[in-house]
Amino acid sequence: MKIPLSWLREFVEIDIPPELLAEKLTAAGLEVAKITYLGVPQTRVEGLRYPNSDHLVWDRSKLLLGAIREVKPHPNADRLVLAMVDYGAAEVEQCVTGAPNLFEFKGQTLEKPLYTIIALEGAEVWDGHSDEPKRMVLKEKPLRGIPNRSMVCSEKELGMSESHDGIILMRQDPGFAPGTPAQDVLGDVIFEIELTPNLARCYSVFGVAREIAALLDKPLRAPDYNVQESGAPVAGTIEITITDSRLNPRFTAMLLRGTTIQPSPEWLQRRLEAVGQRPINNIVDVTNYVMFEMGQPLHAFDYDRLVAHANGKTPHLTTRLARPGETLKTLDGSVRELTPKDIIITDNSDTPISLAAVMGGFDTEISDDTTNVLLEAANWEFISIRRTTHAHKLFSEAGTRFSRGVHPSQAMLGVRRGIELMRQTGGGAVASGVIDVYPEPAPAIQIDLPESEIRRIMGMDFSAKDAAGLLKRAAFEVNVKGDVLHVTVPDYRMDIGTGVVGQADLIEEIARINGFEHIPVTIITDEMPPQRPNPHLTQEEKTRDLLTQLGFREQISYRLTTPETEAMLVPPGAASSFPNVDYVRLANPITLDKTALRHTLLGSLLTNAIENGRYTNRQQVFEIGSVYLPREGEILPDEPRRLGLLITGARHIGGGWMGDDTDAVVDFFDLKGAVEHLLAGLHVEGARFTRAAHTSFHPGRSAALVIDGANAGTFGELHPLVARAIGWEGAPLILGELDLDAILNAARPLFRLTPLPVTPPVLQDIALVVNDTVAAEEVERVIRTAGGDLLKQVRLFDVYTGDQIPAGHKSLAYALTYQTDERTLTDKEVASVHAKIVKATERELGAKLRA
């Protein structure tokens, strides 16, 4: 919202620099996002920082108010004229100009001068003929043989707008003497203010002025609400029925007879332009002006058209909710389907003629021929208006204000202000009296606030008297009795509640007007709540640490995906191994690729791998996060934590100048090693690996992690058909998704230390030839069982198939460590255990010692 300083000054004295005012407004919650300067210089305020503005500062001695007394033809050029400008000097200045808007005065001496801004030689202005912003300094330069050293200015030349179609022309006396610096006549500062929803009362210049008056402790001057009434009474000219006073608390109307539709006066047009509104005609402009001035949106009907609608009878307007199937042609010409949530105004025959608060109807709109104007100022329930503006996508200044709430008290003020300004700008007679339908006037809000409550919430002592003083600055009525403030809330405020909520609201007002910087800074002295262990988080962070130690890089992905994207993880024709539940689906997705919450981390791991694969040949990443699984009989889904892992490409980081790259790429066992290290680092007990049965993975090169007999996820090589489907052509993708909750539940942070050995170990190798179908896990189990307590460690160091081994067999070579803390083992003891191992593997697995 744009708020001009010049307009604010109509309501409140401002004796601080605009930059400081902006700072105070921002601190009080009216965030000034931008300050725009029109001609006036920026002020430097000690201790305040803000960007330098590069606007044109109007030279106070060379850019002046000028009165054009005469427009003479140019002797040598038809398209130029000579403007004779009085700028307070002894001589009238002759300016050669091609301004089209002076041509109608060509050859005239002007009894009533035209006012403009004259730039004297040496003045700096914007170059009006340049497409790019370019400054220029005015120099003496004859135009078609006529000496010329000064210029009458366009808005563009002064940096007020892009308009260069003609010069600035004020037909009405601006109230300043010729020669007054342009800065004082047209100079201004425009604040761009962003308002939070609680500041609905500030959606107008006067609304902001009220805040300034409170903040600066200055008196406030209200707009003039007096009306010069002279016509026959309004009573009997119109009837109003409100069917639901909750939706339409108040409806006021006044009638202006015999007025003329014409352009608004320049001062009014200028103000509308300053707040970003295009002037149309005096009636439309006044409705806008009053809304920008004091916040109440108005609507003007052509009274004669209303009478025509009523077939010549007294127009009878009714406010009600629309019915299904009803339509209305709004003033923008479009026919709108109304919904049963829209509040509408109907005529005598119950036909919609206006969409309340949002947009008027086409049929009853003001036209150039209008002479009798019925002005409406009403109030509407903001929730309904919000629904209507959203449903019809009709966002207007009026809708913005109504959908945040305008207090019914403002209607009476708005209608009076509006009708009087219409009379002043278009003439005519205002019918005496006001139609005011207000079935249930809003009660005044009263709140009792004890001094102790202020202390309890703010943490500082505030005497009731001081608190009352601050509230009074913001127009609260306050009676102090003892140490309690009895407060009556000003009628325009809709943001103050009652009871304990109202107390909190008042405390905010006290703190805000006083300034938050005055609240002391303390440390909490309140009782400390019991501190609780948080193993859920601690262990998750430990997992992250272990994985980064293992060389993994953490990713965080979008949790939104599409079911179709995840379906690509399943080979064509195969059954999905992912959770067989529906998705948490968005009702209003914003992009086509994010319509539902993920079931798996694998999708984003693969998407990322494809992206990163474009420029790197080595990836090693993980992600920890939730997946979202709807549950039967519950509206909220389960959100279990998952650990996703992905590695691909070169096993050893290469790319150095030493030329020690190798071609090896990672495989299943690289990832398995990482998983094993992770489980060891977390001290997970009861974990083992089995053949996986997950269709998204290579059936022969994937494993399930099993913890205490339950599946805790799958990892391995991506199924080649999936790799093909996603267009991956690089080294095998080795990835996995593990159930982090299951892993962390099995983690034992209180693990027992293994004491360091005090006796020497005896090392022996054993190479066993077994059938291919025998699992290594099984061989190790048999070795360990047979080895008993003396066998400390079993490490597989070679797996061999080939010439020296019978077909269909493999050789597994183990390094065995025999050791006991009780004594140094003898060769005999070791040989005996070793023999037991050989025998057991032969008996149980059909193993033979490799020759």
Place this chain on the structure above:
Amino acid sequence: MELESVYSAALAELESVTTSDGMRDWEIKFLGKSGALTQLLRGVGQIPKEERAAFGKRANEIKEALTAAFEARAELVKGQELAQDLEAGEIDVTLPGRPRPMGGLHPSTQTLRQFYDIWAEMGFQVYRSRDVETDDMNFTYLNMPPDHPARDMQDTFYTTTPNVILRTHTSPGQIRAMRELGDGGTKPIRIILPGMCYRYEQITARSEIQFHQVEGLAVGRNIRMSDLKGTIAEYARKFFGENAKVRFRASYFPFTEPSMEVDVECFLCGGEGCNVCKHSGWLEIAGSGMVHPTVLENGGYDPREWSGFAFGMGPERITMLKHGIRDIRYFWGNDLRFLEQF
């Protein structure tokens, strides 16, 4: 006499040895098992009996002298060789080192951990709650009944299940925490609530549909605005440095009253004004306020006896400010060239 000629030959040859290899060869040639001196000693039988004692004595003298000379020479050679090696072994230390594989945490995780640590020191423990929420938890219990204008401030993803949404902020966790930890409104609470939040927004360099939030909540019988100011100021000192200044501005959040925006003096320009702080000298880092009485009530507390403060911060925003990240889309893009810089 042969013994003496071997001796002098050995000494002469030793003088010319300059390498460790040469020393080894010399040792084998003269002192080794089949070396010249050993051969002579073995031939002692051919020497007349009466000369044998003198020969033996002299031979031993020579052996000792040669051994001593060898050791001395060896020491010298080693020294020379080391000196040569030190000179010749010089490498170009400006060549790049051999790359090592490095893991690392996502920048958001790193910032979250900083938050956890700082707030833990002040007694605020982590409380996590769900991403998919009911409309009541996310809005209504937080003093935003249906059609409240403040709902406009938070564009929401709705799910196809009525009244189920993706949380737009971590604040629903406030209600859950008060109900779970408050023990019917009888126990104080001091927690931070980290988590992913979702907004219905176009994804651009400046806005994302998902982002982390870390919210803080303190509830007690004596929690005041002054405590909020002091607590935030302490956080700012710990996070931004001991000279970090903060200021509070009025703001509006439906679930706090009074509500305040927190700015920290721009740590990039020291408050002098720069592009990042838009020449204001201040950076917005948190929203805060006293817990709204209605919210306390919805959490099971009597707002006449209990009070609380809450604040919310965006780890991604703070990370962006700290590292000059101009595009928020980097965070979930997972480009390794981005991640590997942290």
